[in-house]
Amino acid sequence: MIAIVDYGMGNLKSVANAFEAIGSPARLVTRPEELREAAAIVVPGVGAFGDGMRNLRARGFVEALEEEVRRKGKPYLGICLGMQFLADVSFEHGEHAGLGWIRGAVKRLEPDDRRFKVPHMGWNDLRLIRDSALFADLPGEPVFYFVHSYHVEVAPEEAGAVTATCWHGADVTAAVQKEQIFGVQFHPEKSQQVGLHLLKNFVQSARLCMRTSSVE
Amino acid sequence: MLKKRLIPVLILRDGVVVRSVSFTHTNIIHWKPATAVDFFNKWAVDEIVLLDVSRTLDQREKFYEAIEGLSKQCFVPLTAGGWVTSVDEARALLRLGADKITVNTEAVRRPAFITECATVFGSQCVVVSIDVRRATNAWKVSINRGSEATGLHPVAWAQEAQRRGAGEIFLTSIDHEGLQQGYDLALMKAVAGAVDIPVIAFGGAFAWQHLADGLATGVEAVAAANVFHYTEHSTKKAKEFLRTAGIDVR
Numbered sequence: 001m002i003a004i005v006d007y008g009m010g011n012l013k014s015v016a017n018a019f020e021a022i023g024s025p026a027r028l029v030t031r032p033e034e035l036r037e038a039a040a041i042v043v044p045g046v047g048a049f050g051d052g053m054r055n056l057r058a059r060g061f062v063e064a065l066e067e068e069v070r071r072k073g074k075p076y077l078g079i080c081l082g083m084q085f086l087a088d089v090s091f092e093h094g095e096h097a098g099l100g101w102i103r104g105a106v107k108r109l110e111p112d113d114r115r116f117k118v119p120h121m122g123w124n125d126l127r128l129i130r131d132s133a134l135f136a137d138l139p140g141e142p143v144f145y146f147v148h149s150y151h152v153e154v155a156p157e158e159a160g161a162v163t164a165t166c167w168h169g170a171d172v173t174a175a176v177q178k179e180q181i182f183g184v185q186f187h188p189e190k191s192q193q194v195g196l197h198l199l200k201n202f203v204q205s206a207r208l209c210m211r212t213s214s215v216e
Numbered sequence: 217m218l219k220k221r222l223i224p225v226l227i228l229r230d231g232v233v234v235r236s237v238s239f240t241h242t243n244i245i246h247w248k249p250a251t252a253v254d255f256f257n258k259w260a261v262d263e264i265v266l267l268d269v270s271r272t273l274d275q276r277e278k279f280y281e282a283i284e285g286l287s288k289q290c291f292v293p294l295t296a297g298g299w300v301t302s303v304d305e306a307r308a309l310l311r312l313g314a315d316k317i318t319v320n321t322e323a324v325r326r327p328a329f330i331t332e333c334a335t336v337f338g339s340q341c342v343v344v345s346i347d348v349r350r351a352t353n354a355w356k357v358s359i360n361r362g363s364e365a366t367g368l369h370p371v372a373w374a375q376e377a378q379r380r381g382a383g384e385i386f387l388t389s390i391d392h393e394g395l396q397q398g399y400d401l402a403l404m405k406a407v408a409g410a411v412d413i414p415v416i417a418f419g420g421a422f423a424w425q426h427l428a429d430g431l432a433t434g435v436e437a438v439a440a441a442n443v444f445h446y447t448e449h450s451t452k453k454a455k456e457f458l459r460t461a462g463i464d465v466r
Binding site: 020021047116119145191192 | 217218219221260262287288289291292293311313315338339340383384412413414436466
């Protein structure tokens with residue numbers, strides 16, 4: 001079972017619809033203990049970072065994610081805010097601690113040129129800079145849908161975690177991966193065929209992950 | 217780089233897609249909006265806008281069903297509007313699967329409404345729709361499905377909408393709408409040049425060249441309704457045309 005963490009932020013239905021469309025129905029979970037049965041975990045979310053982390057924590061999801069993803073090694077896909085949670089800290093309206101699974105900080109996009117508007121909203125080309133299971137069999141410069149004003153600035157010592165960037169007056173961190181932990185700043189559930197393909201790739205890597213662990 | 221966007225608009229009256237000419241809605245195009253979206257999904261549209269132009273709210277449920285149905289099938293951003301007069305109504309549309317909502321009449325009557333929506337859902341979610349009619353020698357904003365004139369100038373109103381938290385402007389020329397002669401280019405240029413948020417041009421596009429002309433005014437996106445219903449593989453052909461014209465589209 002693929003679990004979509006429902007922590008009261010944003011419209012999660014479109015993510016559920018997308019998994020449904022690729023033939024891998026996912027379940028919206030509102031209680032942390034439900035993650036125990038999950039084979040893979042998706043954390044979507046649109047909204048403010050501070051509110052998001054507060055909601056996750058208040059509902060007991062932070063500990064549950066530590067246990068299931070970090071200790072048990074279940075695949076994680078963070079979408080938009082769900083990717084930003086991976087960082088140590090966010091500077092969106094104050095200073096808020098993240099999960100800290102990838103060294104880095106969430107900072108506001110500040111393109112020098114006024115022609116590049118914030119929020120960064122619309123379809124943009126990815127520059128794939130490292131192989132990632134998520135990008136298997138995608139076109140060379142896939143185009144995805146973005147809506148955000150902040151992004152993860154990955155720390156230099158963990159620069160290798162960045163798998164894709166895009167250009168919006170400055171380099172924007174578009175995707176990260178560290179072991180079985182994936183994060184995408186864009187919205188695969190709103191990116192038509194390439195988006196659905198990426199979600200399929202995630203499901204596929206979750207299957208491989210399961211197979212490996214059952215062999216152990 | 218961000219792509220310019222191509223946006224089909226579905227105009228619904230009492231739950232069915234209708235053809236619109238200068239805000240008069242007559243011909244029924246498809247009984248079920250989902251039929252139209254099936255085309256759009258295959259041919260790389262960038263977003264879909266769904267507007268309820270019903271004269272009453274009697275059949276609102278059918279509009280809700282359309283949003284819900286489309287959101288299950290089309291994996292692109294979905295904007296829904298018409299009759300959005302409260303934060304609760306906006307929330308209802310978002311819950312049904314819309315990603316953004318448009319506000320129009322209520323925003324003019326009570327501009328703080330824009331800020332209320334932006335505070336709750338974020339600016340990226342709030343599209344202010346502006347309908348413009350050309351009076352004797354000036355543009356004026358109209359509300360209430362074009363039936364009620366206001367003294368507002370579209371440029372000033374767009375700027376105020378931005379200040380109050382709008383994330384985008386959906387700009388319609390009532391005079392050009394449905395006449396197939398292209399957008400009101402002067403209007404698009406005036407508004408796009410006056411605000412920092414994206415402007416979506418609507419009303420009058422019926423040839424691929426119209427889309428290119430629209431984008432040349434500085435708007436971020438071009439929207440059209442009727443043309444996409446009457447031309448086979450329309451959005452795909454439109455994209456090919458724009459790409460050949462040197463415009464960066466998906």
